[in-house]
Amino acid sequence: MADVCTPVAVVTATDDGLPHGTTVGSLTSLSLRPPMVALALERRSRLLPKILRSQRFGVNLLGAEQADVAREFASSAGDRFGRVAWHPDDGLPRLREAPGWLVCELDRQVPGGDHVLLLGRVARISGTRGAAPLVYGRRTFGTHSAAAPTPTRSLADRITAFAH
Template sequence: MTATEDVAAGLAVATFTDAMSRLVSGLAVVTTRQDNGTPCGLLVSSICSYSVNPPSVLVVVDHASRCHEPLRRSTEFGVHLLGIAQERTARTFASRGADKFADVAWEWDGSVPRLCPAPIYLRCTTTALFGHGDHTVLIGEVTRTEVEDAEPLVFYRRLLDWRLRGTGARRR
């Protein structure tokens, strides 16, 4: 099936969403502390490295997310890049569950909730944020990095169960 939309005539949301679902991305859980002292977190696929000097990441958060306001107000947040062993964690943080931390191993890293384990953990200080459309873009300067070798959990065509092996992605 081929879908074509004329940008000048107004891009159809469904066609745009379908097109972007074909962009392979890694998955990360972004965490912070809420004003009441409890942890909050969400699964994101809109994340990338932003700068090497200083080391920074760019994270995009939907305004409708329960973590949007805590992340917008916080000065620190954690980024947990997930591996294939964290598929259950990804599904938990993608859900609208009330307490996403109830069945997940985690600890405080200062004021940042840190998931245990996560192959890659980045502790970040918020250096910039701005709104665009229905999302907020956060820029975080990385103040701590922990890296373990693991196959990444890959998001493609709205599925969390893709694996990178050898020369290409295969669904298990």
């Protein structure tokens, strides 16, 4: 599965007034009516019981320039939120620089091997700025080539490249 590219997001929850979050590469759109997403967390995830208690979670959709944020939230570092700009939004931790934000209500959980699939009803979407998405594939972060910014070349450069 290392060859399969996946979108990268930071999923967050609040527990006892504290922010919690982790990087996921398992986010997918599930339904348009009603709007729903699905994501998988390991059974031993520290975030999973917090989401199950609160019955809600936030999804910070990361942009192509945010591989460092993805690595931070994938690490076992204690205070991940001390290293990134964030603020509470609808009672959930929202990363300031994330180009997209979803507030989700937990609809159900489905066991799946060593993971639990969480199905969330999207209550609110905001901040989707059309940034190139951060994806993960072949054990590296990047973006979809069509979404990647391309350098502007002069007409002379294009003609020279075409001639060769």
